[in-house]
Amino acid sequence: MIDPRHGFDRKASLYVAAGKVAAVGEAPGGWHANRVLDAAGLVVCPGLIDSSARLREPGFEYKATLESELAAAVAGGVTSLACPPDTDPPLDEPGLVQMLKHRARSLNQAHVYPIGALTVGLKGDTITEMGELTEAGCIAFSQADAALADTQVLLRALQYAATFGYRVWLRPQDVHLARGGVAHDGEVATRLGLPAIPGFAETIALDAIFELVRATGVHVHLARLSTHDGVARMRAAKKAGLPVTCDVAIHHVHLCDVDIGWFNAHCHLVPPLRGTRDRAALRAGLVDGTVDLICSDHTPVDDDAKQLPFAEAEPGATALELLLPLTLQWAKEEKLPLSAALDRITAAPARVLGLDAGHLAPGADADVCVFDPDLHWVVAPSALRSQGKNTPFLGLELSGKVRYTLVGGQVVHEG
Amino acid sequence: MHNPQLNADGELQHLLTLEGLPAEIIGRILDTAVPFVSIAERDVKKVPLLRGKAVFNLFFENSTRTRTTFEIAAKRLSADVINLNIGVSSTAKGETLLDTIDNLVAMNADMFIVRHGQSGAPHLIAQHLSATNRSHIHVVNAGDGRHGHPTQGLLDLFTIRHYKRYFRELTVAIVGDVLHSRVARSLIHGLTTLGTPEVRVIGPQTLLPTAVEALGVHVFHDMRQGLAGCDVVVMLRLQSERMKGSLLPSAGEFFKHYGLTVEKLKLAKPDAIVMHPGPMNRGVEIDSAVADGTHSVILPQVTFGIAVRMAVMSILAGN
Numbered sequence: 001m002i003d004p005r006h007g008f009d010r011k012a013s014l015y016v017a018a019g020k021v022a023a024v025g026e027a028p029g030g031w032h033a034n035r036v037l038d039a040a041g042l043v044v045c046p047g048l049i050d051s052s053a054r055l056r057e058p059g060f061e062y063k064a065t066l067e068s069e070l071a072a073a074v075a076g077g078v079t080s081l082a083c084p085p086d087t088d089p090p091l092d093e094p095g096l097v098q099m100l101k102h103r104a105r106s107l108n109q110a111h112v113y114p115i116g117a118l119t120v121g122l123k124g125d126t127i128t129e130m131g132e133l134t135e136a137g138c139i140a141f142s143q144a145d146a147a148l149a150d151t152q153v154l155l156r157a158l159q160y161a162a163t164f165g166y167r168v169w170l171r172p173q174d175v176h177l178a179r180g181g182v183a184h185d186g187e188v189a190t191r192l193g194l195p196a197i198p199g200f201a202e203t204i205a206l207d208a209i210f211e212l213v214r215a216t217g218v219h220v221h222l223a224r225l226s227t228h229d230g231v232a233r234m235r236a237a238k239k240a241g242l243p244v245t246c247d248v249a250i251h252h253v254h255l256c257d258v259d260i261g262w263f264n265a266h267c268h269l270v271p272p273l274r275g276t277r278d279r280a281a282l283r284a285g286l287v288d289g290t291v292d293l294i295c296s297d298h299t300p301v302d303d304d305a306k307q308l309p310f311a312e313a314e315p316g317a318t319a320l321e322l323l324l325p326l327t328l329q330w331a332k333e334e335k336l337p338l339s340a341a342l343d344r345i346t347a348a349p350a351r352v353l354g355l356d357a358g359h360l361a362p363g364a365d366a367d368v369c370v371f372d373p374d375l376h377w378v379v380a381p382s383a384l385r386s387q388g389k390n391t392p393f394l395g396l397e398l399s400g401k402v403r404y405t406l407v408g409g410q411v412v413h414e415g
Numbered sequence: 416m417h418n419p420q421l422n423a424d425g426e427l428q429h430l431l432t433l434e435g436l437p438a439e440i441i442g443r444i445l446d447t448a449v450p451f452v453s454i455a456e457r458d459v460k461k462v463p464l465l466r467g468k469a470v471f472n473l474f475f476e477n478s479t480r481t482r483t484t485f486e487i488a489a490k491r492l493s494a495d496v497i498n499l500n501i502g503v504s505s506t507a508k509g510e511t512l513l514d515t516i517d518n519l520v521a522m523n524a525d526m527f528i529v530r531h532g533q534s535g536a537p538h539l540i541a542q543h544l545s546a547t548n549r550s551h552i553h554v555v556n557a558g559d560g561r562h563g564h565p566t567q568g569l570l571d572l573f574t575i576r577h578y579k580r581y582f583r584e585l586t587v588a589i590v591g592d593v594l595h596s597r598v599a600r601s602l603i604h605g606l607t608t609l610g611t612p613e614v615r616v617i618g619p620q621t622l623l624p625t626a627v628e629a630l631g632v633h634v635f636h637d638m639r640q641g642l643a644g645c646d647v648v649v650m651l652r653l654q655s656e657r658m659k660g661s662l663l664p665s666a667g668e669f670f671k672h673y674g675l676t677v678e679k680l681k682l683a684k685p686d687a688i689v690m691h692p693g694p695m696n697r698g699v700e701i702d703s704a705v706a707d708g709t710h711s712v713i714l715p716q717v718t719f720g721i722a723v724r725m726a727v728m729s730i731l732a733g734n
């Protein structure tokens with residue numbers, strides 16, 4: 001059993017009662033189990049927390065539904081997830097958020113924590129009713145991948161959020177420099193003739209955001225860092241004591257622009273896969289804590305939208321079910337202990353999302369993932385529960401398969 | 416890296432790009448094209464190499480010249496040629512690219528000549544045919560986005576070989592809008608594969624792609640320096656929508672810095688040849704005195720283009 005938040009890493013039994021962790025190690029007095037899960041040879045850890053997974057509801061049900069994606073979540077050991085507001089309509093009204101929360105609860109699978117739209121319609125000009133949205137269940141506010149070109153609006157949104165202590169999530173990218181781009185501005189995009197986004201589109205945006213954080217004191221979470229220089233800026237900002245955190249998508253931990261090969265549309269991602277030096281910096285940042293956590297950036301896309309020339313193909317990749325094995329692979333390659341790997345997808349995201357989750361101390365919600373770290377499986381469309389079968393990792397053999405997922409003490413997945 | 420245009424035996428299956436195309440195959444295409452040049456001078460300009468084959472000209476982007484040269488080439492090989500201007504038909508009705516392909520395959524197409532505004536579209540089609548066990552149907556890239564225009568690259572190589580013989584002794588300059596040019600990318604790959612020791616690109620920073628040096632070229636911003644000692648000068652077309660805006664202030668200023676004049680051409684070798692993929696903008700990238708002058712081989716390029724396209728189609732069809 002591994003509980004990264006409490007530094008717990010040894011053979012032990014976990015006792016669950018009434019949806020909570022009742023005890024670890026010694027059975028409580030008078031214990032009688034209704035069901036025993038044999039986890040011999042398996043790893044028991046807190047349920048995974050994914051800081052960005054698109055569920056596609058409302059509005060994009062032809063790409064995915066709550067049913068399909070929450071089943072994918074628990075099949076991947078994910079028991080809590082935050083979903084970005086770029087639905088149709090965007091999550092800019094309390095009613096939409098309440099409906100989403102209600103639908104998710106009734107499915108009784110993973111917990112869903114919506115991130116509200118920072119501006120109405122994600123249009124970047126009018127700030128949303130953040131108070132109402134928070135009451136409806138939003139845990140933070142963001143523009144997702146929509147542009148917020150007007151720095152004055154951004155400043156005011158941050159000031160308003162700071163006033164009430166709301167968290168703001170921003171993906172750092174200068175909208176003008178990124179205009180029309182679909183790949184990292186480097187040798188690969190030059191060879192393939194793909195419109196490109198320079199790495200400094202990220203650092204210019206980061207510098208602007210850091211200035212506004214200094215001015216407002218708001219807590220900003222930087223989503224999907226992608227560049228070497230972005231990691232360096234982030235390291236300096238944290239050292240200077242700014243209230244900022246950041247994440248990286250699992251794809252960017254493993255892939256770079258070279259993986260585009262001959263126009264593989266599965267590698268059309270946002271932000272673009274960057275160079276090998278950038279990937280090395282992201283990995284180093286994860287190791288030293290500059291990058292707080294890894295998310296799946298799960299984006300199910302229908303086949304038709306990927307069967308297009310690279311630039312026209314819809315960006316994104318399905319990843320809820322790959323987050324665990326790909327994170328384990330990262331840790332293995334970096335020679336890190338299992339607990340360090342699990343920290344980046346349990347305790348760390350819980351901290352950033354402000355959730356009392358991602359740990360297994362007595363009294364905690366019994367959201368648990370039980371997985372076989374040595375079970376090998378091949379990524380294939382038939383092996384994925386998600387409606388999206390779009391992933392650059394198709395055909396790859398990964399190790400690490402979820403055997404049981406518990407949410408609130410209930411077994412919601414058995415594999 | 417896996418080369419999707421070669422089959423398991425290393426033979427040409429599709430022509431998608433000159434990048435990674437082995438020098439032997441390029442040489443074979445150029446050699447095959449030589450006798451086709453003389454066919455055009457005969458009374459009966461036809462050979463039966465593609466008799467009974469259906470060649471579909473699939474132009475998702477407007478083109479008159481390239482489509483016409485492919486059509487002539489296919490007809491001289493006795494193929495049946497079907498021209499489709501997709502830009503104004505099926506995709507406008509919402510049909511996807513691959514649905515269009517499947518429909519044409521159902522009409523028993525043997526070869527697709529594809530022009531598309533998006534980089535990688537011919538690769539997508541070739542991959543789709545292979546994934547659906549129809550790899551006997553050939554795809555020829557007739558220009559995709561900024562990525563490649565391999566038959567243009569081959570006809571440029573043919574022209575250079577015709578006038579200059581040995582690539583290993585040449586200095587070649589490519590001038591103008593390299594950033595948006597599929598012609599430049601294809602020619603650079605072809606020249607470097609054939610061992611050209613000095614390939615230069617000349618243009619302002621706004622029209623040169625990032626890390627272009629990685630393609631094996633030397634970068635010049637000063638045209639006079641870049642032209643010094645060149646055997647071959649390739650002028651690129653500047654699209655009219657790029658003449659004024661954030662890439663360039665005006666066509667006039669572009670001509671002043673990067674237009675090829677008789678006076679600037681004197682900096683190249685005395686026997687230098689001047690090429691242009693057409694259509695030319697006289698007075699923007701090239702002065703009429705140069706375009707029509709003794710160094711110009713722009714019209715022979717067009718003639719050779721038909722022979723080279725015949726060679727490509729003939730080799731793909733297994734001759």
